[in-house]
Amino acid sequence: MASPTPSASSSAVSASPRVHALLARLHAASTAQEKSLSQSWFYLKRLIAFYLFSSTWAAAADDHMRDKFVALEEDKCQFMYLIARNSGALNIVEAGTSFGVSTIYLALAVGQNIADQKALGKTVAGRVIATEKEPTKAARAREHWTEAGDEVAGVIELREGDLLETLKMEGMPEQVDFLLLDIWTPMALPTLKIIQPRLRKGAVVFADNTTMVRPLYKEYLDYIHDPANGFKTTEVPYSGGLQMSVYLPREGN
Ligand SMILES: C[S@@+](CC[C@H](N)C(=O)[O-])C[C@H]1O[C@@H](n2cnc3c(N)ncnc32)[C@H](O)[C@@H]1O
Structure with missing residues (x-):
């Protein structure tokens, strides 16, 4: 019987099953946040603020990001x-x-x-x-x-x-x-x-x-x-x- 195809993650990264499971869970949570409409709107507003007011960051942006993973894909x-x-x-x-x-x-x-x-x-x-x-x-x-x-x-x-x-x-x-x-x-x-x-x-x-x-x-x-x-x-x-x-x-x- 052919062995199952390893997941993309286990092909790239050596780690225990526990760490692979943790990473899968954390990436899923981060991706869900990043795909939300509110997060897309936040990024669009930041670009608009840059073009209109040369604003590169703001305290309100820190507040918004406090509960966000924004994890690297x-x-x-x-x-x-x-x-x-x-x-x-x-x-x-x-x-x-x-x-x-x-x-x-x-x-x-x-x-x-x-x-x-x-x-x-x-x-x-x-x-x-x-x-x-x-x-x-x-x-x-x-x-x-x-x-x-x-x-x-x-x-x-x-x-x-x-x-x-x-x-x-x-x-x-x-x-x-x-x-x-x-x-x-x-x-x-x-x-x-x-x-x-x-x-x-x-x-x-x-x-x-x-x-x-x-x-x-x-x-x-x-x-x-x-x-x-x-x-x-x-x-x-x-x-x-x-x-x-x-x-x-x-x-x-
Ligand atoms: C894009 S996130 C990092 C994501 C992380 N590398 C990952 O993949 O899970 C950027 C982080 O930098 C932190 N940060 C922003 N300014 C900082 C500063 N001056 N000193 C330390 N951390 C800062 C933010 O609070 C935020 O959590």
Whole structure:
């Protein structure tokens, strides 16, 4: 008898059945929110506010987003996991954690990369530095990681508060291998500038929804495309667009 076709998720990501089930549940909840009429209306209003008033974010938008997952889509999360595994990333910074969905993928990758190195007899350390400014969201993220178990929770350090402050605090890894910018667009470039001095050569930086809200990303995209800043960059054509950049300072700049 032919064996059943594995789900897309289990083909891409190594994790326990419990973690796969958790991820499926969280993605379903996030997708339902994102497909709602009220959420589409919210995004449309933000674009209108930008074109009419040059407003890139507002306190009311924070209020609206407080109970929203806004999780990175499952296919993008799988892609991030595979890139993190492929590159052997040990130190990952995630700007924007929300309820901790994308963090789970990054933590699985880091945990498995550490295990690979240990199997070779090497002593290595690594972690995902997650960041969230909303206390209620941070609490939900912790619940999800606890539910996922030690293979996930054991490699995450959550820095609560404004990441423009928390990412400057002590205890940051000397070298960062991977940066995910899944944050409100005005924060993308300031966050990159904080982490850039720690990026190792070849580190990868992702920014989400760069096609969907391209005008809001103008400063970030101008910076990342300027050869003087040391990045090679391309857009991966996932829904909404995903900007993938590799830090290669002094190479063909
Ligand atoms: C798009 S969501 C992150 C989704 C998450 N990566 C996932 O896939 O599940 C962005 C998050 O960034 C948080 N955020 C916004 N500004 C922040 C800041 N200055 N410091 C820390 N977190 C912030 C928001 O509260 C929100 O939860």
